[in-house]
Amino acid sequence: MDAFYVAVELRRRPELRGRPVWVGGANRGVVLSASYEARAFGVEGGMSSTRARRLCPDAVAINPDYDAYEAASDGVFAIFSTITPHVERVSLDEAFLDLTGTRRLLGEPEEVGELIRALVADEQGIPCSVGIAPTKLIAKMSSNRAKPNGLFRVHPGEVIGFLHPQTVEKIWGVGPATTEKLHKLGLHTIADVAHTPKSTLQRAFGARAGGELWECAWGIDGRRVVATEPTDRSVGSQETFGKDTDDLDFVRAELLRTSVRVTSRMRLARVVGRTVTLTLRFADFRTVQKSLTLPYPTDATDEVYAAAVRLLRAFRLERPRLRRVGIRVEHVLDVDQVATQPALDEPERGWREAERAADAAIARFGPHAVSRATLTRRAGSV
DNA sequence: TCTGGGGTCCTAGGACCC
DNA sequence: TCTGGGGTCCTAGGACCC
Numbered sequence: 001m002d003a004f005y006v007a008v009e010l011r012r013r014p015e016l017r018g019r020p021v022w023v024g025g026a027n028r029g030v031v032l033s034a035s036y037e038a039r040a041f042g043v044e045g046g047m048s049s050t051r052a053r054r055l056c057p058d059a060v061a062i063n064p065d066y067d068a069y070e071a072a073s074d075g076v077f078a079i080f081s082t083i084t085p086h087v088e089r090v091s092l093d094e095a096f097l098d099l100t101g102t103r104r105l106l107g108e109p110e111e112v113g114e115l116i117r118a119l120v121a122d123e124q125g126i127p128c129s130v131g132i133a134p135t136k137l138i139a140k141m142s143s144n145r146a147k148p149n150g151l152f153r154v155h156p157g158e159v160i161g162f163l164h165p166q167t168v169e170k171i172w173g174v175g176p177a178t179t180e181k182l183h184k185l186g187l188h189t190i191a192d193v194a195h196t197p198k199s200t201l202q203r204a205f206g207a208r209a210g211g212e213l214w215e216c217a218w219g220i221d222g223r224r225v226v227a228t229e230p231t232d233r234s235v236g237s238q239e240t241f242g243k244d245t246d247d248l249d250f251v252r253a254e255l256l257r258t259s260v261r262v263t264s265r266m267r268l269a270r271v272v273g274r275t276v277t278l279t280l281r282f283a284d285f286r287t288v289q290k291s292l293t294l295p296y297p298t299d300a301t302d303e304v305y306a307a308a309v310r311l312l313r314a315f316r317l318e319r320p321r322l323r324r325v326g327i328r329v330e331h332v333l334d335v336d337q338v339a340t341q342p343a344l345d346e347p348e349r350g351w352r353e354a355e356r357a358a359d360a361a362i363a364r365f366g367p368h369a370v371s372r373a374t375l376t377r378r379a380g381s382v
Numbered sequence: 383t384c385t386g387g388g389g390t391c392c393t394a395g396g397a398c399c400c
Numbered sequence: 401t402c403t404g405g406g407g408t409c410c411t412a413g414g415a416c417c418c
Contacts, residue, residue: 004418030386032418045418048384091389091418175416206393209415238387275410285385291411326387390417399407 001076002148004093005033007126008072009062020059024049028240032064036148069093072124079119083112088225096136098225113151134159135221140172159219164191171216178213181205193217231334235273237261238326244283246319252309257375258327259305266329267359272297272338273329276304278311283321290314297331297338301355304329 001007005023010016020038024031031052034043041056049061073092080087083106086098097116099109106112113130120128131142132153139154142162146152154162167189169179185204187193193201194217202210215221237258245251255278266272277291290311298304308327358370 025386028383028386030384032386046385048386050384054384094418173416177415208392233390236388240386243383277411287413289412293410324386328389388418390415392415393413395411397408397410399409400405 001093001120002127002129003033003035004072004126005064005069006035006062008069009065010035011072011125012068016060020056021062022052022059023062023064024052026061026063027242072126075124076120076126076128079116079123082119083116086225086227088227096139096225098227099132110151110153113153117149117151135219136223136225137172137216137221138162138219141166141170144170163217163219164189164194166190168193171213173216174213178205190217232269232271232332234328234330235262235266235269235271235332236277236326236328237265238279238324240281240324241322244321244323246321248312248317251312251322251325253375254325255308255312255327256301256305256372258325259301259308260372260375262327262329263299263301263304263355264359264362266299266332267355270335271332272299272335273332274298275330276307276311277328277330278308279324279326279328280312280315280320280322281324281326283323285323288315291330293331297333299335300352 006021009021009023018037020035020041020043022031022034022038022043024033026049029049031043031045031047031049033045034052038052038056038059041059043052043056043059052059053061069092076093077087077089077095080095080097084097084099084102086100088096088098090096099112102112103109106115109132113132117128117130120126127149129143129146129149130151131139131144131146132151133139133142134154134156138159142152142154168174168182168187169176171190174182181204182188182193185196185200187196193213196214198211198214200210201214204210205213239254239258241254274297275291275293277289279287279289281287292307292311294303294307304327361369
């Protein structure tokens with residue numbers, strides 16, 4: 001999808017069409033999606049909202065509405081599934097479709113691509129771009145070339161000609177750090193990378209990453225389109241404070257709030273996890289993390305919270321200027337795959353049941369139906 | 383008032399086991 | 401007195417993507 005969040009917003013606010021618009025967080029936030037009109041002013045995704053406002057004061061800024069984007073995404077993926085069952089979801093607004101085998105039924109890939117674009121425009125009112133190529137890497141890069149609202153095909157014989165003139169940062173998977181390193185080696189175009197010995201790249205970037213870089217530069221990509229929904233490997237949540245703080249009581253309350261968010265999502269998804277990671281970001285943007293692995297997987301708010309507090313203590317912070325905290329639970333498993341093993345000295349019924357009851361009440365009466373006393377007091381005093 | 387929040391994957395060292 | 405090779409698990413950090 002092109003400027004997906006903005007496109008969804010424009011459906012319900014058509015009067016904003018043709019104007020600079022961006023979606024993003026107002027307070028200490030960043031731009032998530034910018035209309036092409038806003039991009040003309042230099043506004044782009046990832047940039048701070050402050051900067052975006054300065055670049056284009058007349059732009060309309062919209063707070064994100066993830067439920068709406070998810071609903072639109074479901075609609076788009078429903079369209080994909082009518083084309084082929086071989087759909088690999090990359091994100092809310094991006095997918096790979098394996099068109100091997102659709103030719104007899106639906107015609108040439110270009111025709112299929114245009115069909116998809118027409119269906120998405122008609123049924124969802126959203127523009128999208130299609131890249132067609134023999135491999136995922138080239139298809140992804142073709143779709144970038146196709147934007148906005150276009151289609152671009154790279155035939156097998158055209159891969160090198162398409163790839164080599166482009167600059168290294170256009171490679172999918174090459175970000176700022178790798179770009180800078182490549183530049184220091186004197187490599188600027190993909191052709192430069194291709195004509196560098198693989199062993200040189202491997203020395204600079206490691207055996208694996210270096211080898212992959214060289215293969216990318218020659219368009220070699222053996223990855224298949226994998227239709228199965230990838231199961232989540234971790235569940236996490238983080239929050240940037242309204243302003244930096246050194247109040248550890250406040251931080252602990254935020255950790256509890258974050259633990260509630262993470263574990264209630266885990267219970268909803270019916271997963272449990274063993275490793276709890278606490279991430280801290282300081283006022284100077286330095287970011288550190290500590291993790292610990294529990295003896296058994298859990299989805300209990302109190303266990304995750306207790307682990308987070310232990311990790312916080314392990315940092316031995318003195319008057320920290322904290323900007324953000326985050327909790328992530330890794331190594332998650334389907335709850336049905338796990339034999340629950342209550343600790344020997346713990347009562348069979350306890351927090352687990354209380355949390356399930358709270359989840360049920362929240363599902364029925366809304367997010368404020370039940371909450372921790374600590375958080376309630378906190379909310380009341382602020 | 384510079385710099386979010388959801389993730390994945392890789393590397394590297396140390397502990398520990400056989 | 402010297403000291404292998406293979407493997408897993410845990411922890412910390414970093415790059416990258418949308």
